Amino acid sequence: xxxxxxxxxxxxxxxxxxxxxxxxxxxxxxxxxxxxxxxxxxxxxxxxxxxxxxxxxxxxxxxxxxxxxxxxxxxxxxxxxxxxxxxxxxxxxxxxxxxxxxxxxxxxxxxxxxxxxxxxxxxxxxxxxxxxxxxxxxxxxxxxxxxxxxxxxxxxxxxxxxxxxxxxxxxxxxxxxxxxxxxxxxxxxxxxxxxxxxxxxxxxxxxxxxxxxxxxxxxxxxxxxxxxxxxxxxxxxxxxxxxxxxxxxxxxxxxxxxxxxxxxxxxxxxxxxxxxxxxxxxxxxxxxxxxxxxxxxxxxxxxxxxxxxxxxxxxxxxxxxxxxxxx
Amino acid sequence: xxxxxxxxxxxxxxxxxxxxxxxxxxxxxxxxxxxxxxxxxxxxxxxxxxxxxxxxxxxxxxxxxxxxxxxxxxxxxxxxxxxxxxxxxxxxxxxxxxxxxxxxxxxxxxxxxxxxxxxxxxxxxxxxxxxxxxxxxxxxxxxxxxxxxxxxxxxxxxxxxxxxxxxxxxxxxxxxxxxxxxxxxxxxxxxxxxxxxxxxxxxxxxxxxxxxxxxxxxxxxxxxxxxxxxxxxxxxxxxxxxxxxxxxxxxxxxxxxxxxxxxxxxxxxxxxxxxxxxxxxxxxxxxxxxxxxxxxxxxxx
Numbered sequence: 001x002x003x004x005x006x007x008x009x010x011x012x013x014x015x016x017x018x019x020x021x022x023x024x025x026x027x028x029x030x031x032x033x034x035x036x037x038x039x040x041x042x043x044x045x046x047x048x049x050x051x052x053x054x055x056x057x058x059x060x061x062x063x064x065x066x067x068x069x070x071x072x073x074x075x076x077x078x079x080x081x082x083x084x085x086x087x088x089x090x091x092x093x094x095x096x097x098x099x100x101x102x103x104x105x106x107x108x109x110x111x112x113x114x115x116x117x118x119x120x121x122x123x124x125x126x127x128x129x130x131x132x133x134x135x136x137x138x139x140x141x142x143x144x145x146x147x148x149x150x151x152x153x154x155x156x157x158x159x160x161x162x163x164x165x166x167x168x169x170x171x172x173x174x175x176x177x178x179x180x181x182x183x184x185x186x187x188x189x190x191x192x193x194x195x196x197x198x199x200x201x202x203x204x205x206x207x208x209x210x211x212x213x214x215x216x217x218x219x220x221x222x223x224x225x226x227x228x229x230x231x232x233x234x235x236x237x238x239x240x241x242x243x244x245x246x247x248x249x250x251x252x253x254x255x256x257x258x259x260x261x262x263x264x265x266x267x268x269x270x271x272x273x274x275x276x277x278x279x280x281x282x283x284x285x286x287x288x289x290x291x292x293x294x295x296x297x298x299x300x301x302x303x304x305x306x307x308x309x310x311x312x313x314x315x316x317x318x319x320x321x322x323x324x325x326x327x
Numbered sequence: 328x329x330x331x332x333x334x335x336x337x338x339x340x341x342x343x344x345x346x347x348x349x350x351x352x353x354x355x356x357x358x359x360x361x362x363x364x365x366x367x368x369x370x371x372x373x374x375x376x377x378x379x380x381x382x383x384x385x386x387x388x389x390x391x392x393x394x395x396x397x398x399x400x401x402x403x404x405x406x407x408x409x410x411x412x413x414x415x416x417x418x419x420x421x422x423x424x425x426x427x428x429x430x431x432x433x434x435x436x437x438x439x440x441x442x443x444x445x446x447x448x449x450x451x452x453x454x455x456x457x458x459x460x461x462x463x464x465x466x467x468x469x470x471x472x473x474x475x476x477x478x479x480x481x482x483x484x485x486x487x488x489x490x491x492x493x494x495x496x497x498x499x500x501x502x503x504x505x506x507x508x509x510x511x512x513x514x515x516x517x518x519x520x521x522x523x524x525x526x527x528x529x530x531x532x533x534x535x536x537x538x539x540x541x542x543x544x545x546x547x548x549x550x551x552x553x554x555x556x557x558x559x560x561x562x563x564x565x566x567x568x569x570x571x572x573x574x575x576x577x578x579x580x581x582x583x584x585x586x587x588x589x590x591x592x593x594x595x596x597x598x599x600x601x602x603x604x605x606x607x608x609x610x611x612x613x614x615x616x617x618x619x620x621x622x623x624x625x626x627x628x
Contacts, residue, residue, distance in 0.1 A: 057524060061454075089526030097524075102517040107348060107539040117525045152348065168525070 001032040004208050005054070005176055010068035012046075012053045015061065021279045023049040025232040027068070031176065036202070036209040038223030038240070040216065040255070042276055046232040047212045051178045054210075055093045056085050072176065091121040094169035098181040100161035104153035110137070111149035114168050121172045136167040139204075140197060159190035166197065173205045180212045195222060216259050220244060228252045231277055231287035233303065238313040248315045250292045286317070294319055352543070355621035362617025365610035372607055376424040385415035401595050408595040410583065420599050423575035428607070430491055430570070431556040435549050437495035442502030443538065443545060449503070450510030451533050461507070464500035472497060472559075480568045490569050494556060502548055509541045543622040547615055554611035561604055577604045 012024040024046045031037045039047045052058045054070055056077055070077040072092060077085065097103045104113060114136055115129035124132065130149070137145035140163040153161060162182060169177060179198065183191040195218065202209055211222050219226055219240065226243045228236040228251065236249040247253045254272035274291035277283060283290050289299040299318055307320045356362055399409040406417040449460035476493055483489045513519065514537065522532050557577075563569030564578025572579055577600040584590060584597035 055524060057520070086526040086528060089524055091526060093524075095521065095524035097517050097521055099517050103521050105518040105522070105536055105540070108536075116527065120526060154348075165521070168521070 001035070003030045004033045004035075004073065005031040005210075006069075006071045007050075007054070008069045008071070010050065010053055010070060011066040012049050012058055012063060013066045014063050016280075019280050022232045022282070023063070023279070024053060027229075027232075027234050029227050029234060029237060031208045031210060032224075033175075033208055034202075034206060035225065036211055036223045038219040038226040039210065039212045039229060040214060040219055040226060041229035042214060044231075044276060044279065045229045047229050048180055049232075050229070051095075051180055051210055051212055054176075054178060055089045055095070057089075057095075087121070090117045090169075090174070091172045092174055093176045093178060094172070094174040096162070096165050096169050096177065096179045096182045098184050100158050100165055100185060103165050104161055106153055109150050109152055110156070110164050114149075114164070114171055117168065118171050132171070133167070136171050137164065139170075139201065140164070140167045142167075159186055159194065162186060162190075162194055163197070166194070166201070170201055170205060170207075174207060176208050176210065177202070178210045178212070181214070182211075183218060184213070184215070191218070198222070216244075216256065228255070231279065231282060233287060234306075234314075234316065235288065236313075236315050236317075242310075242313055246313075248309070248313065248320065249288075249317050250294050250319070251288050352618075352621045356617055359617040359620065361613050362621075365613040365617070368606060369610045369614065372424060372603070372610075373428060376421045376428060379418060379421040379425070383415070383418040383421075385418045398593065400593075407599050408593075410596065416595060416599065419575045419580065420577075420603060423577050423580050423600060424603060424607075426487070426570055426574060426576045427557055427560060427578070427604075428553075430487060430494075430560050430576070431553050433491045434494040434498070434556045434560075435552045437491065438499040438552070439502055439545060439549055441495065441499040443506050443541075445499070446503035446506030447510050447533050447537060447541070450507035451514055451529070451537065453511075457507070460503065464503050467497060468500045470497060476563055477566075477568055480563075485568055485571050487570060487574070490560065490563065494559060498552070498556075502545065502552075505544055505548055506541055509544055510537055513537055513540050547619045547622060550611055550615035550618055554608045554615065557604065557608050557611070 007030065008028050010024050010027040011022070014021040014023055027046070027050050029037070039050065041047050049058060049063075053065065054072075054077060056065070058065070065078050068078070072088070077088070080088070104110070111130055111133045114133035115124075115126065118124045118129040118132050119126065122129075134145045134149050137148055142148050142160060142163050148156070148160075148164075153164075156164065162185075166182075177198075182198070183194050186194060198209065199222065201207075209222075211219070213219060223240050225237065225239050227234055228243070228249065230251050236243070236247070236252045238246075238248075243252065244256060247256050251272070254270070257270040258272065260269055272291055277287055277290060283300065285298070285300045285302050286292070286304060289295050292299065296318055304316050304318045304321055306314050306316045308314050309320065397409060398411050399405050401408045405415050407420060408416050410416055410419075445460050445464075449457040475497060479493050480489065510533075519532065519536065522536050527536070560569050560576065561578035561581075564571075564576045565582045567579070567582065570576035570579055572583070580600040581597050581604075584593070589596050
């Protein structure tokens with residue numbers, strides 16, 4: 001399989017008065033062409049920062065790309081000029097954000113917002129872009145696209161707005177679509193519709209998707225592979241099937257166990273004890289060591305090297321390194 | 328889906344009431360009776376100022392020194408009487424209105440332009456640009472206003488363009504602050520992030536995407552600003568530092584009536600320009616307040 005995006009040792013840090021926050025620390029992963037990669041983790045684990053870094057959207061300062069490479073078709077996003085990155089944004093890499101209610105500018109009509117990137121990246125005239133916008137709205141299954149194109153965002157419901165956002169993001173047929181919790185703010189029925197739509201359109205324009213969420217149910221429905229992050233570190237990467245059937249990192253195991261299960265009758269949900277560590281004040285070694293039930297002495301001194309099991313399953317945990325109990 | 332049913336209603340004749348943001352503003356403004364009356368009065372005043380050269384039989388500086396034409400009380404030929412050199416005061420009043428309102432408009436336009444550009448750059452980029460712009464604004468705000476006006480007009484001479492420039496240069500900081508404050512909150516909105524993710528350049532993001540969101544506040548400020556500039560220009564002209572005779576302005580028309588005898592016995596010299604100033608300033612203020620309530624109904628309570 002051909003790799004569309006390859007991120008190597010990305011380090012995105014934030015420099016604040018209270019110290020350095022390592023929002024993405026030594027993050028490496030890749031996305032194949034036509035594949036959907038899920039990124040899971042709790043709030044503040046660096047999933048959004050990692051995804052924003054890809055099109056260099058992290059605000060600098062306070063953020064800073066300290067190191068690493070982000071290769072999109074071999075071109076390093078961290079090294080290209082400002083002008084080139086603007087050409088890439090919206091054209092090669094598109095984003096869908098979480099909050100459909102505020103992701104559209106309230107003073108512009110829907111059509112104009114979709115037209116804008118078409119005019120910018122495809123060099124279309126206003127008229128052509130307007131017609132194309134109607135087509136895009138039709139593609140995302142908005143009823144009456146000829147009317148909606150002239151509506152202001154406030155006239156649309158949340159689900160409709162998220163569809164309009166998808167239309168905007170896909171207008172220029174990007175190679176990579178980054179969806180940052182696109183369905184978190186939607187109710188479950190609309191969520192299912194939007195997810196189906198994304199899958200369908202992904203096939204149609206042959207794009208890859210990076211899907212960020214903390215909803216494991218959505219992951220299982222959407223993704224080919226899953227990357228689990230904790231406190232800025234990648235702790236486990238595997239195929240979706242593998243992650244659910246055979247989670248290996250203690251954090252992933254805890255995460256999957258915390259998912260409510262309809263088939264069991266237990267009255268309490270499983271929880272991972274403790275809290276996410278303060279990113280300003282991370283423990284030395286593995287950040288999960290403070291909550292981990294298998295914690296060993298060496299966990300507290302250094303972060304483990306990544307281990308590859310079964311060809312594809314990458315884990316960063318001493319349990320699986322030499323001398324580990326599960327090795 | 329719920330939305331399609333709303334659209335279907337249209338076909339069955341139940342028209343969905345749909346207004347844009349500005350449609351809502353206009354609707355709320357129209358329900359505000361005071362603001363609408365002010366608007367009508369202003370339109371009348373401005374209208375008279377515009378058409379006066381075309382309809383008045385008297386020229387603006389046409390003096391008439393013959394005794395029967397000088398110092399006349401209002402009559403059917405001279406609606407507001409004449410002054411001591413025989414000029415028709417009705418004509419002069421509205422010529423003066425053109426100058427006073429024109430100066431106010433030019434000042435407001437200029438200060439808004441400066442304020443918007445500097446304010447949005449400061450708010451958008453933050454950091455060092457913000458610090459520089461806002462400290463310069465603080466400096467301008469701490470100038471003693473009248474002293475600066477007196478100094479500049481005595482150095483540069485008091486022509487109308489200088490007056491406009493001085494007033495605009497001294498008053499841009501307030502609008503810059505308003506714009507900066509708004510931009511600071513708006514730039515964090517998700518749609519601005521979405522904009523950036525689409526590859527839209529900074530300049531376009533500021534002036535095409537952010538400014539329309541700030542415009543409402545600027546319009547309110549500009550309307551209220553008109554009132555304050557009229558007052559300032561009038562006081563400067565009264566002190567002989569603004570518009571200088573023979574060009575009339577409401578301020579220097581009152582100044583010509585400074586004499587105690589004139590005030591006592593020749594009311595037509597100073598009452599009409601006084602009322603004009605009062606009425607137009609009040610109307611601009613009421614209209615500005617009305618616009619503010621219409622734009623942000625939540626602010627009313």
